Amino acid sequence: MAADIDKVRVLVVGDSGVGKTSLVHLVCHNEPIRNPNWTIGSSAEVKLHEYRAGTPAQKTFFVELWDVGGWSAHQNSRSIFYTPTHGIILVHDSTNRKSQQNLRKWLAEVLNKDSNDKNEEFDYDPEQYAGASTLPILVIGTKIDLAQSVREASNFRSSPIADECGADEIQVDCTQVKHISPGSNNAIKLSRFFDKVIERKFYSREGREFTSPLQSPFGGYQDRKRSTITKSFHAD
Numbered sequence: 166m167a168a169d170i171d172k173v174r175v176l177v178v179g180d181s182g183v184g185k186t187s188l189v190h191l192v193c194h195n196e197p198i199r200n201p202n203w204t205i206g207s208s209a210e211v212k213l214h215e216y217r218a219g220t221p222a223q224k225t226f227f228v229e230l231w232d233v234g235g236w237s238a239h240q241n242s243r244s245i246f247y248t249p250t251h252g253i254i255l256v257h258d259s260t261n262r263k264s265q266q267n268l269r270k271w272l273a274e275v276l277n278k279d280s281n282d283k284n285e286e287f288d289y290d291p292e293q294y295a296g297a298s299t300l301p302i303l304v305i306g307t308k309i310d311l312a313q314s315v316r317e318a319s320n321f322r323s324s325p326i327a328d329e330c331g332a333d334e335i336q337v338d339c340t341q342v343k344h345i346s347p348g349s350n351n352a353i354k355l356s357r358f359f360d361k362v363i364e365r366k367f368y369s370r371e372g373r374e375f376t377s378p379l380q381s382p383f384g385g386y387q388d389r390k391r392s393t394i395t396k397s398f399h400a401d
């Protein structure tokens with residue numbers, strides 16, 4: 166029966182220690198993880214998602230969440246986990262601005278995964294991320310409980326990259342299941358994101374898998390290769 170259920174594959178990327186494993190566990194098991202280990206390579210968890218729940222189009226899908234270890238030492242090898250990609254969750258620590266800034270580099274790394282030269286650098290150009298017909302992206306800030314004040318938290322509420330991608334952003338405390346409880350704003354945005362990923366893969370003409378930068382849904386990325394990002398990129 167499970168074999169009949171279609172699936173989509175979502176990458177979860179961000180600096181080491183921002184809380185990717187904790188987030189994925191919370192989303193897939195509806196409870197916080199007690200002692201997350203460092204992720205070596207990647208690990209995957211699966212969530213059953215009701216696409217367009219409550220409408221006549223409702224259908225069950227598997228959403229595979231691929232938690233990719235953020236250690237910079239593994240930068241050259243982790244691109245093997247980037248295929249296929251149907252959606253991307255960019256995770257940053259809400260108390261660590263650098264981890265938020267590094268999301269641009271994570272996105273560039275995923276989009277340039279086929280580059281042979283791992284030291285090659287790429288321009289970050291917000292224009293290439295703009296537009297509604299792109300690979301679905303969700304930005305998630307973790308550790309909102311550790312933000313020193315509401316003001317600090319609200320400073321981080323809207324990441325520049327979320328604006329540039331036209332992506333939703335949510336803030337969570339991965340130690341509290343209530344942060345993604347059904348009906349909450351966060352749960353609604355998460356569900357809407359999964360719907361978008363499924364829609365794009367199964368119900369749109371763009372539904373072919375993202376297999377190379379030339380086929381990137383952002384289009385034209387290969388032509389924009391120049392030299393500026395990855396040499397100076399340290400993910401941790």
Ligand SMILES: Nc1nc2c(ncn2[C@@H]2O[C@H](COP(=O)(O)OP(=O)(O)OP(=O)(O)O)[C@@H](O)[C@H]2O)c(=O)[nH]1
Pocket residue numbers: 179180181182183184185186187188199201202203204205233234235236307308309310311337338339340
């Ligand atoms: N207080 C608090 N701690 C968190 C939160 N999210 C994660 N943590 C803690 O942050 C630490 C790192 O979390 P992980 O989930 O392992 O981070 P990761 O991004 O998967 O790290 P790598 O596997 O190295 O890529 C752990 O001690 C978590 O318990 C949060 O929302 N609030």
